[in-house]
Amino acid sequence: MTTQQIRVLVVDDSAVVRGLLARALESDSSTTVAATAMHGEAALIVLRKQQIDVVVLDVEMPVMDGLATLRAIHADWPDLPVIMASSHTTAGAETTLEALKLGAVGCIAKPRASSVHEAIQQVCRELLPLVKGVVPAANVAPSSISLRSDGPASPPRVLVVGSSTGGPQALTRFLSALPADFPLPTFIVQHMPPQFTTLLAKHLAQDTSRPAMEAVDRGPVVPGTTYVAPGDFHLSLASDGVTTVTRLDQGPAEHFCRPSVNPLYRSAARLFGAEVVSVTLTGMGEDGIEGTRELAEAGAFVIAQDEPSSVVWGMPGAVARDGLAQAILPLDKIAECVLARCGQETPR
Helix, strand or coil: CCCCEEEEECCCCHHHHHHHHHHHHHHHCCEEEEECCHHHHHHHHHHHHCCCCCCEEEECCCCHHCCCCCCHHHHCCCCCCCCECCCCHHHHHHHHHHHHHHHHCCEECCCCCCCCHHHHHHHHHHHHHHHHHHHHCCCCCCCCCCEECCCCCCCEEEEEEECCCCCHHHHHHHHHHHCCCCCCCCEEEEEEEEEHHHHHHHHHHHHHHCCCCCCCEEEECCCCCEEEEECCCCCEECCCCCEEEEECCCCCCCCECCHHHHHHHHHHHHHHHEEEEEEECCCCCCHHHHHHHHHHHHEEEEEEECCCCCCCEEEHCCCCCCCCCCCECCHHHHHHHHHCCCCCCCCC
């Protein structure tokens, strides 16, 4: 029995980049480049004529740029996964983050290597897993809310969050649903390159009306503030004998990720035990599962995003399948659950 190939549309104004992306995608037997386009208007024409499973979309293009094209795609094909291909510029990163907030399922950096072979290998590592990961998400069957109690609640002192594919939009929706005076310090590991995590923290501050910043090494933890792990650095929590501080390190990647969710979750379990609320949002793979086990053993309250509302039910699915989650919830119900755990009501 032959598995149907994933049909990809590659949209980029550079013929060189289109060629590199196409060669990388065609190197895997499960994917095929159904068409290419040099700008957004041409891409929309292709979509009206062919069945496409995934779009790889350049951020900066003439005629019709990436954001305008993304909006047009979502208007007519709301379930079609779109992956953004970003340049290494600040402007490109800013636009890509906006696209992720608008519903793009993920992003890759455009290849920048010393040889064609290295560039193709880079694209294969970053793009192929993403393309194959996002396709089944549109065909998810609904599931019911799962909520259980494991004894009396300890008043939480920290909120820890892990996310990956689809995470920027999920983070914005979840954290914006918490009140502006939400008291817990919040720590986030989102799989992103360095420049993107800087911008993510900036956008979260704007969207939530709460202080948000990239974490720094030995930085003091302030209540009501959100701390984002910088790209390429693991984030953990420690005590300096007087207060809680954030720690950064460039130890080995876990689950091929740095930052990985595991160091944050493990350190929170050791430092705060049952006084932690953890939330694992949409993302590929199983990063964070080992740290979640330590959190659960320490009595923390563990929440996983449910399958229908996840772009990819990898990370939260692993938590759910392992029986570690006390709540498996749609994205729009998670804030309510966190507030209930904190003894607060959902803002109206």
